[in-house]
Amino acid sequence: MFTIGDFARLGRVSVRMLRHYDAIGLLCPARVDGGTGYRYYEAAQLARLNRVIALKDLGFTLQQVQSILDEKVDAAQLHGMLRLRRAQLEAGVQADLARLAGVEARLSMIEKEGLMSTNDVVVKRVPPVRVAELRAVAASFESPAITPVIRPLYQQLCQRLDAAGVTPVGPGIAYYEEVPDGVLVHAAMPVPAGAPVPDVTVVDLPATEAATVIHRGSMAGIGAGWQELATWVDANGRRGSGQSREVYLECPEDETRWVTELQESLLPPA
Amino acid sequence: MFTIGDFARLGRVSVRMLRHYDAIGLLCPARVDGGTGYRYYEAAQLARLNRVIALKDLGFTLQQVQSILDEKVDAAQLHGMLRLRRAQLEAGVQADLARLAGVEARLSMIEKEGLMSTNDVVVKRVPPVRVAELRAVAASFESPAITPVIRPLYQQLCQRLDAAGVTPVGPGIAYYEEVPDGVLVHAAMPVPAGAPVPDVTVVDLPATEAATVIHRGSMAGIGAGWQELATWVDANGRRGSGQSREVYLECPEDETRWVTELQESLLPPA
DNA sequence: TTGCTCCTCACGTCACGTGAGGTGGC
DNA sequence: TTGCTCCTCACGTCACGTGAGGTGGC
Numbered sequence: 001m002f003t004i005g006d007f008a009r010l011g012r013v014s015v016r017m018l019r020h021y022d023a024i025g026l027l028c029p030a031r032v033d034g035g036t037g038y039r040y041y042e043a044a045q046l047a048r049l050n051r052v053i054a055l056k057d058l059g060f061t062l063q064q065v066q067s068i069l070d071e072k073v074d075a076a077q078l079h080g081m082l083r084l085r086r087a088q089l090e091a092g093v094q095a096d097l098a099r100l101a102g103v104e105a106r107l108s109m110i111e112k113e114g115l116m117s118t119n120d121v122v123v124k125r126v127p128p129v130r131v132a133e134l135r136a137v138a139a140s141f142e143s144p145a146i147t148p149v150i151r152p153l154y155q156q157l158c159q160r161l162d163a164a165g166v167t168p169v170g171p172g173i174a175y176y177e178e179v180p181d182g183v184l185v186h187a188a189m190p191v192p193a194g195a196p197v198p199d200v201t202v203v204d205l206p207a208t209e210a211a212t213v214i215h216r217g218s219m220a221g222i223g224a225g226w227q228e229l230a231t232w233v234d235a236n237g238r239r240g241s242g243q244s245r246e247v248y249l250e251c252p253e254d255e256t257r258w259v260t261e262l263q264e265s266l267l268p269p270a
Numbered sequence: 271m272f273t274i275g276d277f278a279r280l281g282r283v284s285v286r287m288l289r290h291y292d293a294i295g296l297l298c299p300a301r302v303d304g305g306t307g308y309r310y311y312e313a314a315q316l317a318r319l320n321r322v323i324a325l326k327d328l329g330f331t332l333q334q335v336q337s338i339l340d341e342k343v344d345a346a347q348l349h350g351m352l353r354l355r356r357a358q359l360e361a362g363v364q365a366d367l368a369r370l371a372g373v374e375a376r377l378s379m380i381e382k383e384g385l386m387s388t389n390d391v392v393v394k395r396v397p398p399v400r401v402a403e404l405r406a407v408a409a410s411f412e413s414p415a416i417t418p419v420i421r422p423l424y425q426q427l428c429q430r431l432d433a434a435g436v437t438p439v440g441p442g443i444a445y446y447e448e449v450p451d452g453v454l455v456h457a458a459m460p461v462p463a464g465a466p467v468p469d470v471t472v473v474d475l476p477a478t479e480a481a482t483v484i485h486r487g488s489m490a491g492i493g494a495g496w497q498e499l500a501t502w503v504d505a506n507g508r509r510g511s512g513q514s515r516e517v518y519l520e521c522p523e524d525e526t527r528w529v530t531e532l533q534e535s536l537l538p539p540a
Numbered sequence: 541t542t543g544c545t546c547c548t549c550a551c552g553t554c555a556c557g558t559g560a561g562g563t564g565g566c
Numbered sequence: 567t568t569g570c571t572c573c574t575c576a577c578g579t580c581a582c583g584t585g586a587g588g589t590g591g592c
Contacts, residue, residue, distance in 0.1 A: 005571065010441075010519060010531075012394045015572090020556055036564065037573055043520035043529035047484040050390040057392070058372050062555070075380060082377050089370045093363055100359045102328050107352050110345060120320040122327070124282045171280075214317040249280060250313035259313035261280075275545065285546090290582055306590070307547055332581070 001031070007041040011049045026066050027052060059085060098236070098269065105235035121213050121232040126245075126263060128207040131173060132161060132200045133188035141176065141183050143219050150174060153187035157200060161189060164197040172248040173205070210245075210263040211238070218255040222246070225262045233264060241265040271301070277311040281319045296336050297322060329355060368506070368539065375505035391483050391502040396533060398477040401443060402431060402470040403458035411446065411453050413489050420444060423457035427470060431459060434467040442518040443475070480515075480533040481508070488525040492516070495532045503534060511535040 008015045021027040022039065027048055029039035048069070055065040064081065067073050073081065134157045138149040154172060161168065170190040177184040191202065211233050215225035226244075233240050243265040250259040278285045291297040292309065297318055299309035318339070325335045334351065337343050343351065404427045408419040424442060431438060438459040447454040461472065481503050485495035496514075503510050513535040520529040 003571075012396075014556080016556060016558085019573095024555095038564090039572090044484075044486055046519065046529065046531065047390055047486065050392045050482070050484055053392045054372075054390060056555095057369065058376070059369050079377065079380050082373050082380070086370060086373045086377070089366050089373065093366045093370070096329075096359050096363045096366065099327065099329050100356060100363070102324075103352050103356045103359065106328070107349065107356070110349050110352070120317055120324060122320045122323045126282075212320070214314075214320055216314055216317065249316065259316065261316065273545075284582080286582060286584085289547095294581095308590090309546085326581095 001040045001042060004029070004039045004041065007045070010043075011046055011053075013049070013053070021052065021062075024062060024066070026062060026069075059089065094269070101235075101237045105232070108235070121211055121229060123266065124210060124212050126208050126210050126212075126265075129170070129173070129190050129205050130193055130202060131188035131205055132157065132166070132191045132197050132202050133186050134200060135184055135186050137179065137182050138185050139182045143222055146183070146185060147219055149185050150187050153185065157187055157189060160200055161191070161197060166191055166197050172251075173245055174248070175205075175243070175245040205245075208241075208243070208263075208265040209268075210265045211240075212261055212263045214249075215260045215262055216258070218258060219260075222260065222262070225260070226264075229262055229264045233266070238269065239267045241267050271310045271312060274299070274309045274311065277315075280313075281316055281323075283319070283323070291322065291332075294332060294336070296332060296339070329359065364539065371505075371507045375502070378505070391481055391499060393536065394480060394482055396478050396480050396482075396535075399440070399443070399460050399475050400463055400472060401458035401475055402427065402436070402461045402467050402472050403456050404470060405454055405456050407449060407452045408455050409452045413492055416446075416453070416455060417489055419455050420457050423455065427457055427459060430470055431461070431467060436461055436467055442521075443515055444518070445475075445513070445515040475515075478511075478513070478533075478535040479538075480535045481510075482531055482533045484519075485530045485532055486528070488528060489530075492530065492532070495530070496534075499532055499534045503536070508539065509537045511537050 002010065004015050004018055008018055011018075018027070018039070018041075022029060027045065030042040030045060031040040032038070033040070051069055052062075052065055055068060056062070060068070060081075068078060068081070134153045136149050136153055139145045168189040169192055173188045173190065175186045175188070177186070186203075188203070188205075191197070196202070211229055213225055213229050213232075215222055229244075230240075245263045247261040247263065248258070249261055250257070252258070272280065274285050274288055278288055281288075288297070288309070288311075292299060297315065300312040300315060301310040302308070303310070321339055322332075322335055325338060326332070330338070330351075338348060338351070404423045406419050406423055409415045439462055440460040443458045443460065445456045445458070447456070456473075458473070458475075461467070466472070481499055483495055483499050483502075485492055499514075500510075515533045517531040517533065518528070519531055520527070522528070
């Protein structure tokens with residue numbers, strides 16, 4: 001018979017842990033003194049304690065450990081739990097490696113540039129969205145070429161939606177495709193399902209995982225935002241799928257106060 | 271200006287998170303209606319939200335994120351935090367890989383043997399301990415060869431300690447060394463510091479990390495315990511340093527009720 | 541009027557760590 | 567008598583999720 005302190009030393013656990021395991025019925029003392037409440041353990045109980053610790057070390061919760069030890073799970077179920085745990089651990093390792101890549105990227109950035117300049121790139125799941133859109137071709141991807149094309153497209157689009165009594169359900173979204181003689185510009189607004197509008201095309205943009213960044217200021221400076229995104233994607237060991245969007249979150253008169261979200265779709269991590 | 275719901279959608283976070291960030295002062299709404307308490311956010315605040323999420327994704331706590339964003343840390347400190355984080359992540363990945371090896375080992379064991387037989391091997395740090403010991407040579411490592419050697423050693427040792435008025439401070443510890451003509455058996459008892467005993471050697475056993483298992487029953491069956499340890503060490507991708515100990519936790523008259531802990535010291539993981 | 545969104549508490553999560561305040565045996 | 571160990575509450579941790587119960591604008 002050992003007191004709780006001796007038993008804790010032998011098992012290399014804290015006294016508090018033993019009290020906790022007693023409280024939840026995971027490992028109860030062999031004997032409890034009725035008068036003083038003192039707990040007494042037997043050496044043979046170290047075997048059970050070791051089982052608890054071994055399963056805990058594999059990353060199971062105490063509840064799961066309890067089910068396993070109390071034989072509430074058979075071999076097949078235990079097999080399933082272990083496979084699940086394996087999958088979780090593998091995912092956890094991948095997530096940590098991605099974080100590690102992010103930390104490395106920032107470290108090298110600090111060493112090169114002093115502080116963080118590109119500190120707001122975030123990977124997000126972008127939900128699918130139904131949009132109404134108009135298209136036109138611009139000469140190049142540069143802002144001076146895009147702006148005179150996209151402005152009238154949005155004016156047209158909003159007029160037609162308005163005329164059809166359709167209210168957009170979110171901010172405008174622009175996206176681009178390379179074509180032989182330039183860039184195909186898509187000017188789109190999200191619309192509710194089942195609202196047909198004459199003279200505009202309705203398209204379902206697919207859900208995607210994207211690296212995103214917020215650009216504040218006029219469209220003349222949007223190239224810097226795209227640069228930042230590309231740098232981040234590269235530094236974090238990801239690859240873009242080549243699809244990208246601009247979401248116009250706020251477009252007041254004063255264009256220097258515009259707020260735009262840039263999204264670059266990502267391929268699944270290697 | 272966006273309501274909390276719209277802002278949450280744009281930032282792909284939950285409304286509850288935004289309320290939480292407001293509560294801890296990490297990201298407060300641009301405006302709060304005095305009458306209704308409604309929170310209103312500006313699109314430009316998405317930049318700050320993204321910074322929060324980006325740093326959180328690296329694994330920083332919200333407290334750390336707050337310090338970083340409020341510029342309470344300079345570039346050098348941030349550099350230090352990132353290096354620390356990198357070390358933590360690397361350690362976390364190693365720990366997860368070790369768990370993964372453990373899960374794999376159990377899976378393959380279940381597939382081969384039905385259920386778990388060796389489910390109580392645990393890795394522990396063994397603290398250093400000062401012991402008084404006597405030695406003798408046995409012919410081999412087999413229990414029949416060891417027992418007749420170690421028994422009288424312990425009788426002698428306990429007599430001498432008793433005669434010197436020294437009380438052991440823990441259970442007996444035996445350990446073994448291979449020598450040219452057999453096995454050198456060390457029979458040891460932990461003693462308090464600064465208690466000289468005539469005719470016994472005092473040795474400081476070093477701290478070590480060891481794989482341990484509890485053996486219940488007589489010494490005749492101890493070989494199975496050592497086998498189990500060796501199998502586990504191999505299956506989990508670790509390597510023993512060649513040093514091992516037996517700790518006699520409970521030794522009543524009836525030897526079938528003995529409880530012994532076997533410890534095999536491990537080399538640091540690769 | 542019915543939905544929808546917003547609000548403020550406040551409990552629950554997970555496995556203990558850490559006092560607070562008090563008692564029993566050497 | 568002084569230490570040492572034991573005991574039972576009970577709060578704190580971390581970042582929210584999840585109701586409960588109620589209000590304001592279309």
